[in-house]
Amino acid sequence: MISNISFELSSIFTVFLVISLCFSSCSCIRTRDLRRNAEFIDHTAISRPQPRVDHARMMAEFANHTAISDFRIINRKSLGDCPDPNPYIRINVSSANAKLSDDQFVTVTISGVLVPAASDWVAMISPANSDVSSCPLNGIQYQQTGDFSILPLLCHYPVKAQYASSDPGYLACKNQECQQRNARGDCVVKTCSATLQFHVINIRTDIEFVFFAGGFITPCILKRTTPTSFANPKKPLYGHLSSIDSTGNSMRVTWVSGDKTPQKVQYGNGKSQTSVVTTFSQADMCSSVPASPAKDFGWHDPGYVHSAVMTGLQPSTTFSYRYGSNSAGWSDSIKFKTPPAGGADEVKFISFGDMGKAPRDPSLEHYIQPGSLSVVNAIASEVSSGNIDSIFHIGDISYATGFLVEWDFFLHLISPVAAQLSYMTAIGNHERDYIDTGSVYVTADSGGECGVPYETYFPMPTSEKDKPWYSIEQGSVHFTVISTEHDWSESSEQFAWMKKDMASVDRTRTPWLIFMGHRPMYSTSDGSSFIPSVDNNFVQAVEPLLLSNKVDLALFGHVHNYERTCAVYQGECKAMPTKDGNGIDTYDNTNYQAPVHAVIGMAGFSLDSFPSTASSWSLTRISEFGYARVHATRTDLNFEFVNANTTEVGDRFHITRS
Template structure:
């Protein structure tokens, strides 16, 4: 990189991170008396504790520091099983790998994971606070920090409209992740995340957004816990100003022998622990990440496609009760969200789970869900008003050429896959009309009574 200042507002998680991005051609004015001695107390070639002694500093200062940098050509030739553990998260990029890092929390006895081994990172203190007495549709200035370490600039936070009010303007998407702004190589990059965040920040600055919904596959840290720091830094312009609501996805929860519906190693061993720590939603209990909220004229029912949704399960009974209890005179719009879709043109590993559709789709029809939003597939699709793979109603063009669904005569939910926020877009079958889409643009309306 060219300078420290150039990327300070982007990838500067810490001063060390900035320095780590620099190319050191030579050390200017090295101290001829400086000596660094390293002593080892381990006989292992790839796993050892070392003592570092620095001498020859004439005037030691508390601002002096020593950085330990792993070798750029480290590999896993002596521990090939760890290369497999990297690959289990879905990341197949060729990065320098190391064999061992401190071991921390496991969630599975069946399979070692990055989250408890080589991907572990001490997150330090995570501070949270509950603010009460906030009025809806209001702006509140705040700062964070302390007298000892300093304070942030003043930030303006906008609360969402109260349930039962009229208009709601929200952004919804899935599968965003993060990416560096410099040329560094990091694990599991989602290149579209940068432009998506910039576009959303512009909408917020223009006053066009009341709240945000991120529907699963949040950071793609997948056990490399420092990447949660990178993601949180990326979304700071959004989440610091508006409510940032989330749903859990496979890359937050799934792992072998962990209680998830799907036994894939997609979370890298996080098993929802990191997700629920960083994004405490209004759920009933830990590892039960389903909830509902009301904003303006909309009732949102947020489920977990990664936890048991079969008929008579705890989550199934909750969904059934929650949607049946909606007061449609107060919140006439019912939006259902989850990570894995019920309909998609993508096949293979991104295909639809027919068991999930068979169990949950009847609840959507029975409770007259207006719109269902899903992620998981890294592209965009919108259905007709659909039930059991049949179009029950088609949209018609309004005077501006926008597809319009008339829910005054309800037929079935409209469903949309919105997992296009970060990854390079998945390809649909070659005979699909948008199989080569790389820029997603779509407008549609659902009308009911006097609203839309």
């Protein structure tokens, strides 16, 4: 049986409850006297001093459990209208009199500020007019997902936030207006302004921008814009492809729309298929006491998810498609390439884990993955070259963790690549894990999502819901993709499936067997004392299957760096690579000894460092953002780690067989 790690929440919740209630009495207090001296009116809030929190210790303790981002601080504040507000303050949006497009930068201008403060900030709220009053108990919700700062929260999650000081001239009041002159014509009241840029995508619900004083700790509302809606909230968007089998003759396309009426995908020469429509609701999210972010202040309506299978295709062939309807609108025409059929002579694929997303503006957001933009840009260049057949993203997909609007931003981010190739995924802890829901690890890493959004947005060729393991063949490779978050013990259904799947591989048809999952079996980055990077129970149960079925390569994420091993089993090197004529490490699997393992969780999340010493099985360690590029023929598997920022190859090795 698996020895689950229990998560003792009750005592922590009690402490958070007491402290949060203490904070709930904090309010935004403003001292102003326009009659005495209008020039010295300060619209910053005065709040009770906040307790000091040892963020460095918490970051180290929970680095591999759930990392902590700066934007978490934004969402834990007590809100209310500022008393006796400055009468000159205004907030304007560039598109105030027009509808929002599907993808644009919006200019937000705040003006009439008497004394600029570093604590002034603007939030993007959706839906507009959401409840942003004080909800002090929401501090426990952040604690569930690994944020241990003891601060109150908003009742509704702001999609984005920017300090007004993002405008470099704001604090120095370089942009001035005269609001009042004396009898001689001298200006006696001058105000300042700031201009901010927000990247906005179509999330279907209307938005507003809110100007706050008092900083992220105890903000109060100065001004709100009127709601702005999207030109077409029903627009079909964020299409992405996946394989449904090993033939290369069919491809699934999945997209999001605000319209629940079935739509179509049109492709090839006049072919079309009607979509199957699904969605999920707040009631489908998991929760505990208190509520999870997904169940409460992090919820955002996902619209409707459409999926249709394009049949009658040919493998390794380029086609065009578009999706939508006459009433909701159509996507652009997109070219895509089918993967090679299983048993073909070769396949070229990209793989990585732990990508997430990052803003394309100066905004602060929940859970920013700083490397995601450079990695997607580098992969997009590879895809446009036509030299890649498919992509495998092995867990920790969007890092939404209960803040549902972030799935839209992730889907928007990957669209340039996922709309053109088969984008296959594996589930990770930040998609599935939650307390008392059947996940192996009893943590709240999914923020209450429990795999529901993941499986809705990324339907894989699995047997049924919440059994997210599958296998597929492309070219000369058989891929066995598992869930490290579901029971993998020797008595489990998944273990029996793994054993049967790998034993059934025809090595004359697909000479290479690649095993994929999220949590690794080998890593020199130890993780935290709470949950280590490597679960020895998982290794003891599953590693013998890899050896007995002669797995060539095992790929994992979860740890946010790149690391490659020798041919290793039970912590011992069974074979070391030799150098070929070009000085490249080469593993000869003609005389098979053990799998080579590679951790490839370096696609976006803040990077993990390595200890000063490493085990003998660890041959290469790189802490840089990037991805794996693999080319497998029938006799040679060529693996490269590509640095996303430089596009240079940081590590390269071959596995050969005769």
